[in-house]
Amino acid sequence: MVATAPRVVVIGAQEGVRLARAARLAGHYGLPRIAAVDVLAGRQPLPVDGYVIDGAPRLLDRVAGVGGLLPALAFADIVVHLRDAGSGEGQEATRVLGYYEARGVLVGFRTETPVSNIIVAVEAALRGRTAADPPRWP
Incomplete structure (x- = not known):
């Protein structure tokens, strides 16, 4: 089985920490790192060969509105x-996190977690997926 490149979204934390983690994940997999605002504003199409998107949960919720998250x-x-540590999520962020949790794709890490631990979680999410799997987005 040949796994395809991951489609990862990195949310939460302070912007600098989030950007650094997303950049390291993107570098590890050789994928583009895309800011969520660029995807949501239509300035950047999603690559079919995988990506790492970073954004704040409240931004994702605010743009998506009541109807749910955008397909991308x-x-x-x-x-x-x-x-x-010690920071709470707002109501909008909690709704976004609940959506991902219900889909079974949410994994939480403290900001000081080594990137290697995050890579293990990404690898587990990809396990069993092959290049022959049909894309799951429209």
């Missing part, structure tokens, strides 16, 4: 939620 972000293989 709804079909991630795994959503990495970086949690800052």
